[in-house]
Amino acid sequence: MIRVVLPQHLRTLARVDGEVTLDIASPVTVGSVLDALEVHYPMLRGTIRDHSTKRRRPFIRFFACEQDLSHEPSDSPLPAAVVSGVEPLLIVGAMAGG
Amino acid sequence: MSSIRLLIGTKKGAFILTSDGKRKQWNVNGPHFGGWELYHLKGSPTDPNRIYASQTSSWFGQVIQRSDDGGKTWNPPGTKPEDLMGPDGMPKGESNMFRYDASVETGQPLTTHQWYDGSQRPWEFKRVWHLEPSLTDPDTVYAGTEDAALFKSVDAGKTWKELAGLRSAKGQLWQPGAGGMCLHTIVLDKGNPDRIFVAISAAGTFRSDDAGKTWKPTNKGLVSKYELPDPDAEVGHCVHCITMHPSRPNVLFMQKHWDVLRSDNGGDSWQEISGNLPSDFGFPIAVHAHEPNTVYVVPIKSDSEHYPPEGKLRVYRSKTGGNEWEPLTKGLPQQDCYVNILRDAMAVDQLEPCGLYFGTTGGQVYGSADDGDSWAPIVRDLPAVLSVEVQTL
Numbered sequence: 001m002i003r004v005v006l007p008q009h010l011r012t013l014a015r016v017d018g019e020v021t022l023d024i025a026s027p028v029t030v031g032s033v034l035d036a037l038e039v040h041y042p043m044l045r046g047t048i049r050d051h052s053t054k055r056r057r058p059f060i061r062f063f064a065c066e067q068d069l070s071h072e073p074s075d076s077p078l079p080a081a082v083v084s085g086v087e088p089l090l091i092v093g094a095m096a097g098g
Numbered sequence: 099m100s101s102i103r104l105l106i107g108t109k110k111g112a113f114i115l116t117s118d119g120k121r122k123q124w125n126v127n128g129p130h131f132g133g134w135e136l137y138h139l140k141g142s143p144t145d146p147n148r149i150y151a152s153q154t155s156s157w158f159g160q161v162i163q164r165s166d167d168g169g170k171t172w173n174p175p176g177t178k179p180e181d182l183m184g185p186d187g188m189p190k191g192e193s194n195m196f197r198y199d200a201s202v203e204t205g206q207p208l209t210t211h212q213w214y215d216g217s218q219r220p221w222e223f224k225r226v227w228h229l230e231p232s233l234t235d236p237d238t239v240y241a242g243t244e245d246a247a248l249f250k251s252v253d254a255g256k257t258w259k260e261l262a263g264l265r266s267a268k269g270q271l272w273q274p275g276a277g278g279m280c281l282h283t284i285v286l287d288k289g290n291p292d293r294i295f296v297a298i299s300a301a302g303t304f305r306s307d308d309a310g311k312t313w314k315p316t317n318k319g320l321v322s323k324y325e326l327p328d329p330d331a332e333v334g335h336c337v338h339c340i341t342m343h344p345s346r347p348n349v350l351f352m353q354k355h356w357d358v359l360r361s362d363n364g365g366d367s368w369q370e371i372s373g374n375l376p377s378d379f380g381f382p383i384a385v386h387a388h389e390p391n392t393v394y395v396v397p398i399k400s401d402s403e404h405y406p407p408e409g410k411l412r413v414y415r416s417k418t419g420g421n422e423w424e425p426l427t428k429g430l431p432q433q434d435c436y437v438n439i440l441r442d443a444m445a446v447d448q449l450e451p452c453g454l455y456f457g458t459t460g461g462q463v464y465g466s467a468d469d470g471d472s473w474a475p476i477v478r479d480l481p482a483v484l485s486v487e488v489q490t491l
Contacts, residue, residue: 007157007158008133009133009134009155009157009158010158013158013161013174038191042176042177042191043161043174043177043191044191045191045192045194045195046159046160046191046194047158047159047194048158051192051195051197052195057157057158057159059156060158093157093158094157096156096157
């Protein structure tokens with residue numbers, strides 16, 4: 001079970017409280033987590049990554065296990081602690097004022 | 099008795115203000131979508147409970163919201179349980195997918211427009227500035243976007259298709275204004291469903307007479323000598339807003355970057371009607387609901403000083419279709435007022451006497467229940483107001 005923490009505005013949009021949990025087959029990557037997330041919460045399509053290119057939106061960051069994974073390829077395996085559900089994948093709105 | 103519902107878009111959410119037909123006591127409901135920019139909300143003329151909203155964020159991009167119960171509840175179209183799976187098993191969730199038409203079938207490869215430095219740059223979607231529901235079908239709605247293009251949905255906002263012929267109207271010469279290259283005004287003609295007007299900053303006005311398939315620039319008579327050296331420039335003008343009274347579809351009024359103008363021939367040519375205005379710079383322009391020759395503007399000091407001249411917030415009214423303007427000041431601050439009124443932030447209701455409403459970048463929404471003769475604040479401390487629309491119920 002993969003744990004995902006969404007930023008507050010996306011929790012509101014998706015109408016979820018707290019963490020989201022997803023069942024994802026191996027290999028678990030940022031890309032496969034987002035695929036599953038968008039299947040369960042289609043209102044999030046386009047808000048984290050582009051509909052077509054699948055590129056991360058500029059002001060979105062992916063953190064896990066005290067690392068910034070935002071610039072890793074989306075098909076890179078996530079850390080074992082995320083795959084095992086010990087640690088969540090954090091989807092974060094970048095610090096950008098406003 | 100009739101009632102009034104105001105749909106207010108702000109920098110940090112949407113608010114819905116309601117009153118009975120007297121328009122004296124108001125209920126304030128909101129914020130909806132707190133923390134997001136609500137560029138525009140507008141209700142369907144044929145089904146007032148159907149309201150479309152453009153919700154945007156620099157972080158999370160574009161979201162389209164739709165209410166089918168007059169603003170009590172909202173959903174992004176196409177994300178209800180019955181909508182979830184498309185034919186290929188993937189969720190739809192495409193209500194925020196505004197893809198420029200680059201298909202071979204329509205002959206519209208992704209074109210380029212002029213950038214600030216004069217270079218050419220491909221169209222790139224940023225946000226929806228304006229939503230215009232059809233005058234006849236609650237499931238049909240148009241969206242004006244940045245980068246400037248016109249999109250149409252015929253399934254209540256679930257999916258969008260660009261009317262790409264618009265970009266063929268000298269699109270390579272369009273350029274962003276200071277606020278971006280946005281299609282911000284869409285005017286439909288109830289008597290002629292094939293006719294659509296749009297206005298773009300900074301490109302000008304355009305008209306289609308075949309329901310959006312083909313377009314022509316309609317900017318003859320516009321003079322922008324400080325922005326465009328060519329006095330006959332067909333496109334590139336920074337039009338801020340256009341409006342029309344439904345009973346006179348060939349008469350259009352325009353607030354340009356500088357100049358207030360009028361067309362009596364469906365946009366084929368324009369004449370300046372700034373007359374005795376203290377400044378002819380401004381953003382919104384509106385026509386009285388029952389007097390098609392009565393027009394309202396809110397003068398702003400200059401293109402760099404976006405506040406009322408002399409710190410006095412004055413709506414100006416012309417009962418003669420322009421040129422002769424009178425200041426309307428009763429109930430509006432007449433000293434130390436330095437707010438702006440944005441292009442989509444003024445609206446008129448359909449009651450008698452006609453009600454007018456406008457919102458400011460200072461978060462005030464003012465209303466008048468007597469054709470503009472007197473005004474009162476409905477609410478004073480909202481986030482900066484981006485848009486005001488009114489529904490007469």
